[in-house]
Amino acid sequence: MPSDMAETANIRSLSPFPEGWYFIGAHRDLQKSRPHAAMWMGRKIVAWCDDRGDICVAEAVCPHLGSDLSPEAGTRVVDGQLVCPFHGFEFDVTGQCVATPSGDPARSARLRLFETCNIGGLIFAWWGVGGREPQWHLPSAPPNDGDWSDFELRTVRFAGHPQETSENSVDIAHLSYIHGYDNVTSDAPVTIEGPCLESRFGFSSTRSIAKLGRLSLRVSAVARVVGLGYSYVEFQEHTIGMDARLWVLATPVDGTLIDLTIVSSVCELREPKRPIAGLKFLPWRMRAPILNKFVADFQIQDVKQDVVIWSRKHYVPRPRLVRADGEIMKYREYCAQFYPEVGPCKSATR
Ligand code: FES
Ligand SMILES: [Fe+2]
CATH class of the missing domain: 3.90.380.10 (Naphthalene 1,2-dioxygenase Alpha Subunit; Chain A, domain 1)
Structure with a gap:
């Protein structure tokens, strides 16, 4: 390989998922009635908002039998809970399965969650290399003194x-x-x-x-x-x-x-x-x-x-x-x- 080429790496030689906080969406766009699914950091995620405005960002895989939890598969949000389209397990915004149509859920039935933060109406989730917890936090939003236009x-x-x-x-x-x-x-x-x-x-x-x-x-x-x-x-x-x-x-x-x-x-x-x-x-x-x-x-x-x-x-x-x-x-x-x-x-x- 010519020496110039040896020093020239395709951009993919950088690890594609550096650690940090990455954007999910604007809070105003995360509806209470419909989950939001996306490819994010190489995996499919689902995000939704409960009636209090709390946001959950989770891997879009049901811990029961692996259904996809995107709206395209039929996943819904009902009374702030995410409802799996396969057997109807319901998850709250802590990721816990809180109800099933056929009996009490196992305590271990939990979604895999990503830590989130809300910076002035912009929602981010933490990506930790090797599953690490957040190592730092984003700065708070600039002051909302009422004089600023909507985003x-x-x-x-x-x-x-x-x-x-x-x-x-x-x-x-x-x-x-x-x-x-x-x-x-x-x-x-x-x-x-x-x-x-x-x-x-x-x-x-x-x-x-x-x-x-x-x-x-x-x-x-x-x-x-x-x-x-x-x-x-x-x-x-x-x-x-x-x-x-x-x-x-x-x-x-x-x-x-x-x-x-x-x-x-x-x-x-x-x-x-x-x-x-x-x-x-x-x-x-x-x-x-x-x-x-x-x-x-x-x-x-x-x-x-x-x-x-x-x-x-x-x-x-x-x-x-x-x-x-x-x-x-x-x-x-x-x-x-x-x-x-x-x-x-x-x-x-x-
Ligand atoms: S796979 Fe989700 S409820 Fe069965
Ligand atoms: Fe530029």
Whole structure:
């Protein structure tokens, strides 16, 4: 093998399921009447919500005789309990089987659960390598002071890896080359504390928006990566005076594909620093939701530019960097903690 090839590993040479918290869905989308099934971290899971709003995320396999617990197989949620379509065993949100049509359930009849957390209405579940319990927690949601628009969510699925997508937060050079941003600046050294990495940068961008004309923006961003499934970015736009929040949530599906979900929210804009054509006649309460749709669309356009690269790239363990690349190797060292060496994989559930 040529030496260059020896140093070039396909992205799959990174373990596809690094340890961390990974997105399940928005609480508002987890209905009380229907279970939500998905491929997540290489296995099928089912999630549902009881009447109190408590969420359960479990492997979608019935411990009785192995029925699939997806709605496609006929699984239902009745009075907050998940009901298996095969013999009607009922499970509460602790995973315990609490009733069967034919007698008392065995105490050992339990679903295999994943630990969950709710960050401001976004539900995550813990993936522990070798079945480990959560080793750290996600930061609490930013303050909900009532001035922020509802979330916009957009998801793109492609062949990729969460380490590669999160690397964007320190890969300052690609912002101008791929996304066409100007005056890109690194505003502070990258800092790392346990599972949290913080990167601060700024850029200018000009966007054409139907009805709003061309908008020239100057943005300061603070990106906080907390494990490879969770990045949270705060944007301050200085010329209009708009604040936006963005979550970038990479979730491995099956070992090859990942779902990248962008969640955005914009703060109400009562007194823009400058007039924005098309917005000034709108009541101020309508401005943030409309701007938020634009923010979500911009972000997903940017993501799609990255996907062209991500879905075809190789993972290069020893990249030949230049000064302008910023702190990519520091990021790679940070990432190592999410691939702990532990014993043979248990079922990774509680
Ligand atoms: S397989 Fe689920 S109740 Fe029998
Ligand atoms: Fe990017």
